[in-house]
Amino acid sequence: MTLASSTHGSVDGDDVHIAYIGGGSRQWAPALFQDLALSGIDGEVRLYDTTSESAERNVRFGNWVDDQENATADWSYGATETVEAALDGADFVVLSTQYDPAETFVHDLDIPQEYGIHGAVAATTGPGGLFRAMRTIPVYREFAAAIREHCPDAWVFNYTNPVHFITRALYDEYPDINAIGLCHEVLGTRERLARYATDHLGMDASREDISVNVKGINHFTWVDEARCRGVDLWPLIDDLAGREEARRTFTTEDLVDESVFTDNWQVTWELYRRFGVLPATGDRHLVEYANWFIQGGEATLNRWGVKRTGSDYRAKHWTPAESDQTTDVEAWMSGEREFTLEPSNETFMDVLGALLGEETYVTNVNLPNEGQIEDLPSDAVVETNAVIRRNEVRPIAAGGFPRPVRSLIRGHIDTQETVVEASRTGDLDAAFEGFLIDPQVRSLPPDDSRELFADLVGAQERYLEDWDLDGSTVLAESAAYPTE
Amino acid sequence: MTLASSTHGSVDGDDVHIAYIGGGSRQWAPALFQDLALSGIDGEVRLYDTTSESAERNVRFGNWVDDQENATADWSYGATETVEAALDGADFVVLSTQYDPAETFVHDLDIPQEYGIHGAVAATTGPGGLFRAMRTIPVYREFAAAIREHCPDAWVFNYTNPVHFITRALYDEYPDINAIGLCHEVLGTRERLARYATDHLGMDASREDISVNVKGINHFTWVDEARCRGVDLWPLIDDLAGREEARRTFTTEDLVDESVFTDNWQVTWELYRRFGVLPATGDRHLVEYANWFIQGGEATLNRWGVKRTGSDYRAKHWTPAESDQTTDVEAWMSGEREFTLEPSNETFMDVLGALLGEETYVTNVNLPNEGQIEDLPSDAVVETNAVIRRNEVRPIAAGGFPRPVRSLIRGHIDTQETVVEASRTGDLDAAFEGFLIDPQVRSLPPDDSRELFADLVGAQERYLEDWDLDGSTVLAESAAYPTE
C-alpha cells in the first residue's frame, strides 16, 4: 500500500492528474466536478468512456463549471480516445463503468425471477450479481494491467459494483496496485445513526459526529460499536430494536408509491435482534446476502418494507451511483435550469485531500484482508474503516464476528474467491461452483440452477467472451443452451 | 486420546466389561451378541435401557446365544436399573438410545414439511435433525458426566444420531473422554466401490480391499482418493461419472415399490461431476446437507432417485441402525424361526479387537478435529479415517478440500458449534441462530423460520426441558407458541 516513487509523493495539490474511466457518468461525474471546483486543489481531469459523446458532454460541463464565478480551484477537462491516454501519468484514477443496463441488468433481474429468485436489486450477489461480476472482472483486469503500465503508483478509486469482486480482481491482476473500493452504504448508516442521536438523545448530530466500528464485505457490513461524539449509542440501538417501529410489517399496497430507494430498516432491525450486531447497509442490498428475506418472493420482500427494483426501472434510470436522482448537465449549461455551484455529500474529496496531505480521514473502504478482520481469509476483499493520510491508506483492525454472522460472510467470501480465481483462466465450470454455493442459488433444485446459469450465459454471451464457453461441461449439460 | 490407567491397559480379552446404554435395541444388539459369541474375547455385558423389558429380552437373548453350540467365547449378560450401574468399571461403553420416534421423528419430518422443507430423512441436519440434536445433547451430557465418574478411561462408542453433534457434546462435557462416533455410511461407499472394481476391473473385490481417503462431517463425508488393493480407482470413477447410468432421472412412479434404503447414487454422481470429489454417504443423507436436491420438494428428490422416508414409516420401523431389517429374537429363542449363529458385517468387533491388541485396524470415525482436516475449526467433530491400535485411536491426516466443498462443510460445522455451545446453558435463542444458518432453513422467509422453530418446540416440549423456553425471545415473538 505504498506509493513508492518520491516524485509522486511530491504531488502537492497544484498539479493533480485524475483519470476518470467511465467519465460519461450522468450523475456522479458532475457532482465530482463541482466538488473539485470548490476545492483548494488544481489540476487536470482526463475522461475516458466507451460512449465518447457522454464523456465529451461531461468535459464541456467540467470546463463550464470551472468558469463559474465562485469556483475556487482551477481544473481543466479533456476526453481521451483510449484508456491508456487517460491513465498515462495519472496520480489518481476513478473507475466507474458498466455495460449497457438494458442488455445486462435487465437479464440479471428478470431471468432469476423466472426461477423464483426475486432479488431486490440483483446488483452485487445472487445469480444476477455474480453475472455482473463475471462480465466486469475481465474488463477490470485489463484496467489493472494498464495501470501497472501507465501509472503504477496512482491511487485507484473503484466505484464499480460488485465492489468486492471488482476490487479483488484488480489486486489479483496487479498485486501492488494502490486501489480502494468505495461505497455509500456505510455512510448512509452513519447518517441514520445521526438522526437517531438527534431524535432520541437530543444531540443535533450529523454523519461526521458518528463513528462506527464497521466490518464485513461490501453490502454486507456490520457495526458492533457506534458512538455519537463519543457517546456510546448501543443502549439506544438496543432500545430502538425493541420498539414497535422496529417491528413494522408492510403490504405490497403500502409500498406502491414508495421509491425503491426508501429504506424502512425493518430487515436491519430483525437481523440485529437475531444476531446482536447491526447491519450497515441498506435493506435492499442486505436481503440479497441475508437471503431469508427474499425467500417467498416479492411478498416477503414487501412484508419487510423493501420494494423490488424492477428491471424496467433499471433499464431506464441507471446511473453509477444507483440513485434515482438524475442530473441534466445540458439543461444547466443552456441556462434552461438554474445552476448553483455547491458541494456534494460525497467523501471523495475528503479521501483525496487526506492523500494529498490535508486532514487525516477515517472512512470505510474495501481492501484485501491483511488482518483487519480476524478469522476471515487473507486477501479476500473486505470492508472496514481505514485511516487515510498523505499518500497512505491503512485498514483499521476491526476484530471478529459472532460465529453465525461470520458463517454467513465467509460463505459469500468463498463465492468471491471461487469466481475471481475462475476468472484467471476463464474457467466457466469453476465459476459455476461459486454460483452454486451462493445462498440464493442453494434454494434451487440442481436442474434449475444449471438452467438458470445457462440462460444467463445465453442472454449475455457477448459480454462473456473472456470465459471459456465452449469447454464448459455445465453448458454442455444444459437443455437451455445455446438458446436459439 | 489416552487410557491413562495401566490397569485398564491390562485388559487382555479374558474379562472385558461392556456397558450397553440403549441395550434394548431390536437389531443391532442381537447382531453384536452374535459377534461377541463368535469372538475370542470373554466378558460381561451390562445393558441399560429406559424401557427395561426390551433390555431384559436382549439379556435373555444374549445368554441364549452364549449357550449355542458353535459359540467360541464366553459372555454373560445382565440388565441394570440405572445408567451408573451399567457404567461402573466398564472397559467399553456403547451409546445407542433414542426417544420414542412416534413423539419425535414424526414431528421432525412432518412439521418442516408443512413449511415446504421435504427432507429425505430429517435425521441429522435440517430443522428435524437439529431438533433431534437439541433433544439428545442434554441426555448425552449426563452420560458423559456419568462416564467421567464411573469409568473415566472407558472407550465409548457413540452410534447415536446426529453423530457429529452428539460426539461433539460428549467432548464438550468431558474433554478427556475416549469417545468415537461410528457410522455405516462410509463403509457402504467402500462396498459400492468394491462392486465397481469387481464389475468394471474384474477384480473380485470386497469392502476390505478398498481403501479411501475420507473426510468431512458425519453424513457429509467426501473421498478424494480410492484404491482397490492398491489400484487407483479414480480413472474408473471419472469414467463412470460420465456414463449414462450416472445420469439417470427417476419419476415418483419409478420409486413406488422401492425401499427408502435403496440408493441410486445419482446425487453422488452429480456432486462428483460438479466438485471433483466423491461423496461417501448415501444419497438420502447427502441431500439434506447438499440441500439443492430437496429444493422443489419430493418431486426433486424423486427425480434424483431418492425416496422420502415417511414419518409413518419412522414411527413403525425405527431401529437404531435406521435399517429396515428387523430381528425377532423371541422367534429365534422359541424355535419358531431357525437360528444360525453367524457374524454380522459390522466393524465393531474389528475396532474392539484392535483396541484389545489384535490387528491394527483403519476405519472411519468421528473425532474432534486436531488437524486431521486442514482449514476446518479445531475441536469440531469431523469424520476421517483413524488408525486403531491397542488402547489407542488416532485420526489420520486427510488434508483439505476444494474451496466450494469446504465452504459447504464449514457452514454445517458453524451450526454444529453454535448449537452445542448454546446447549451449555440451554440458550434457546442462541440455538435458533444455529438453526437459521442451516441451508435448509435459509430457504424459508424469516417469519416461517421462526414459526417452524416454535412449532417444533411446541410439539416436543417434554423433550426439551433442559432448554430455557421461558426466557426465549424467539418463542415470545412467535404467533404459534404456545400451541394450544
Add this chain to the structure above:
Amino acid sequence: MTLASSTHGSVDGDDVHIAYIGGGSRQWAPALFQDLALSGIDGEVRLYDTTSESAERNVRFGNWVDDQENATADWSYGATETVEAALDGADFVVLSTQYDPAETFVHDLDIPQEYGIHGAVAATTGPGGLFRAMRTIPVYREFAAAIREHCPDAWVFNYTNPVHFITRALYDEYPDINAIGLCHEVLGTRERLARYATDHLGMDASREDISVNVKGINHFTWVDEARCRGVDLWPLIDDLAGREEARRTFTTEDLVDESVFTDNWQVTWELYRRFGVLPATGDRHLVEYANWFIQGGEATLNRWGVKRTGSDYRAKHWTPAESDQTTDVEAWMSGEREFTLEPSNETFMDVLGALLGEETYVTNVNLPNEGQIEDLPSDAVVETNAVIRRNEVRPIAAGGFPRPVRSLIRGHIDTQETVVEASRTGDLDAAFEGFLIDPQVRSLPPDDSRELFADLVGAQERYLEDWDLDGSTVLAESAAYPTE
C-alpha cells in the same frame, strides 16, 4: 475497546478526572502537569504512590503550576492514601510505578552478568527483564482488578515496563479494560527519520511530518514503510544503510564519555541490511531482543556503539522515563531555579485530546493482537499504530513480516505468553519454561540457566511473594537456592 457508559461519553473536557498511580515520579509527572496547565481541558488529578512524600511534592508542584500566569487551564491536584481512592470514578488512569531500583534493577543487571549475559539495559527482556515482569505483573493484576471495581470504563495508560508483559497482564486480569501501553521509542525513530529527511532531502521536517507503518512488540518494533509529508523515505533509508556512517565501529574508549542514552544506530543499520526492514527502537533495547549484539559481552556491545547501562547508574538515576534528564521541582517552586511553563514533547496530551473529541490522532500503542499483525498469535500484546478518536482506540492493520523477523518476534511472544499464563497461578516452574526459551538464556548451559534463575529469585524474593517458590522444582534442584 468500548467505553460503554453514555455518562462517560459525555466527558467534555471541563471536568476530567485523572488517577495517577505512581504519581511521585520525578520527571514525567512534572512534565504532564505543565502540559495539562497549557491545555484547554480542566479537571482534577489524584495521585497515589507508595512513597507518599513524592506524591505530595508533586501535588504541591501541580497546584503551583496551575497558578502560573500563562496557565490556560484549571486543574486541582491531590494525593490519596489508597489506590482505590485515586481510581474511584476516574476517566483516565496513568500507571507508572516501579519497585526500588536499588533492590531490583541492580540485580537484574548484575546477576546475569555473572553468568556472562551482558544485557545493555536488562529492562524489558532477557533474564533481568523477565524478572522485572515477574515482579510487576502481580501488582498490576491488582490494579486491573481495582480498575474493574472503581472505574471500569476508564482509559488506562500504562507506561510501566516491560510494557508488553504488563499490558498483557492487565488484559489477562480484566479483559474489558480500556488499556493501552505507551512508549517513546517509535517516536524517537520518527524524530530520527525527520532529521534524515531534513539533512538529506532538504525537507525541514519534524516528527509530526513522518508517518511510518510500525509493528512488532514493545522495544522490538520494525518499520516497513516511512514517509515524510507523503514522500517515500525508503530509497533514502536504503541509500543511508550502505554508507560509511552506517558501518561505523566503536571501541570502548570511544564511548567512555558518552551517555548511555546516546544512540549511534549501528545495530539498527546492521539489522536493516540483514533483513530489509528497519528497527524502530533504540539500539540499547534492540540488542536485548536481537541478542547477537550482546553475545561476546560488553566488547561486542561497544563495537556496535552501545554503552551498557551500569547497575550503579540504575540505582541512582532511575526515573520512569528511563531518561537521564531529571527535574527538580523543589528548586522551581522555591525560585532557586528559573521556571518557564512550557509544553513537553510527550504525546500524552494528543492522545488525551483525541479521546476527548479533539483531533483524530495516529500514534503507536501496545494492544492485544486482534489481527493488526498477521500471523502472530491473537491476544498477545503487540505494538502498531492506532487511530485514536473520541472515546475510541483502534489498532491499524500493519500486515506481516519477512519470515526470519517474524520468527524472532514470535519467540519473544512465546515467552510473553508463557510467563503471563504462569502468573495466573504463580507457577514458578512454568515461568522458568518461558525464561529458558528467551534467546539470551539459550546461550547458557542448562545448569547455569537454572542457577541464574535461582539466584535472581533469591535476590528478589520479597518482590516475588505471589509466586509459588515452595512448590518449585527448579528451585529445589538448584544448588544456589536458598541463598543463605
Add this chain to the structure above:
Amino acid sequence: MTLASSTHGSVDGDDVHIAYIGGGSRQWAPALFQDLALSGIDGEVRLYDTTSESAERNVRFGNWVDDQENATADWSYGATETVEAALDGADFVVLSTQYDPAETFVHDLDIPQEYGIHGAVAATTGPGGLFRAMRTIPVYREFAAAIREHCPDAWVFNYTNPVHFITRALYDEYPDINAIGLCHEVLGTRERLARYATDHLGMDASREDISVNVKGINHFTWVDEARCRGVDLWPLIDDLAGREEARRTFTTEDLVDESVFTDNWQVTWELYRRFGVLPATGDRHLVEYANWFIQGGEATLNRWGVKRTGSDYRAKHWTPAESDQTTDVEAWMSGEREFTLEPSNETFMDVLGALLGEETYVTNVNLPNEGQIEDLPSDAVVETNAVIRRNEVRPIAAGGFPRPVRSLIRGHIDTQETVVEASRTGDLDAAFEGFLIDPQVRSLPPDDSRELFADLVGAQERYLEDWDLDGSTVLAESAAYPTE
C-alpha cells in the same frame, strides 16, 4: 500422496524395480540386500553412485547374496552410469548419497568449533548442518526433477540428512512426488522404552510392542503418549525421570572410552523434567536443537553424558546410517569372514511390504505438514507416525505441543523454510537469514556469525556452485572471504 497410474498399482511383488541412488553405501545397502533376499518379493535393483566402484562392489554382493542357499526371493542387481538409467520406470527409489565427508563434514565440525560452537555431531542443524543442507539441496532438486521425468509415481525413500531439509526440497521441486523421509531415531526411542517396560514392568517387550504418539521435526521429535502392548508407560516415565539414574553427571574422563554413539539419555530426561514431553531422538542430535546443552562447549556436552563426534572420526568412519558398525562385503564374498544371511533390524522391508499390500504398518516418517501437527506451518516437513497401506502413506494426526516446545520447533522450521526458499534461486544472503536465526548462531556476535558463514562458504565452495556467491552482500562484507 497418490500413485495415480493403475499400472503401478498392479505391482504385486513379483517384479519390483528399485532404484538405489547412492548405491555404493557400505553398510546400509548390504543390509537391504539381505532383507530383500529373505523376503517374498522378487525384482531388480539398479544402483547408481558417483563412485562407480562402490556401486559395482555392491552389485556383486547383491547378486552373491541372491545365490545364498536360504535366500527365499529372487533379485537381480545392476549398476547404471546415470541417475536417469537407474530411475527409469522404477517403482521405488532409495536416496542416500553424500559428498566426500573429508571435504565437507570435517569443515562442518571444525570451522564452527573455531567460533566456539561445539556441536555434538553438526549433522542436521547448526552451522554445519545448515551447510550440509545448502550443499545437498541443489543435488536433490535435480533428483526430484529426474524422478518427475522418469518415474513420477515411484515411492521415494529419502535417508539423506538433514532429512527434513532434503525431503522439503524434494517436495518444493516436485510437489506431487511420493517421497517420505526416514530415520532411525524414533525407532531407537521405542527400543529404549521396550527395555524400560521389560526392566521395570516385567513385560518382556521389544520395539514392536511399543506405540508412541510422536511429533516434531527430524532429530527433534517428541513423544507425549507411549504404551507397551496397550499399557500406558507415562507413570513409569514420570517415575524414572525423578530417579537418580536420570540425574547423572559425567566428566570428560568418564566418556573417554565410550563410543560417540553411546546414549546416556541425560539430555532427554532433563528436557522431560523441564517441559513434560519426552524427546524421541538420541541425545547427540537433541543437543544441537535444544542448544543449551552445547553452550559452554565440550565440557557441557560431556557433563550431560554426550561425547562429541570428532571430525577425524567423521572423515574416516562415515556411513550413511551414521553408525560405527561397518560391513566388509569383500571379506564375506571371499569367505574371509563367515557370512550368515539374516534379516536386519531395519523397517524398510515393513514399509515396502505395506506399500505392496502386505500388513498395514505404522511407523514414523517425515512428510509435509498437512495438519498432522497442529499450529505448525503447512508444507514444512515434520515427523509423525504415518499409516502405510498398499500404495498409500498417510500421516497420523498427532496434535500439538506445549507452547515452549512448540516455540523451539517453530524456530527450526523457520530456518528450514527460509533456507529451502533461498535455494530456489540460490540466494545466499537469504540463506544467511535462515543461518542467523538458528539458535546456535544466535549465541555468536554479528561479526562472528558473518565470518563463520564466509569461512564455511570458502571451505566448501566447490559444493556450493548452485548458490550465487558473486552477488552475495554477506560475502562481500566479510573479511575472511575469499579465503586465499
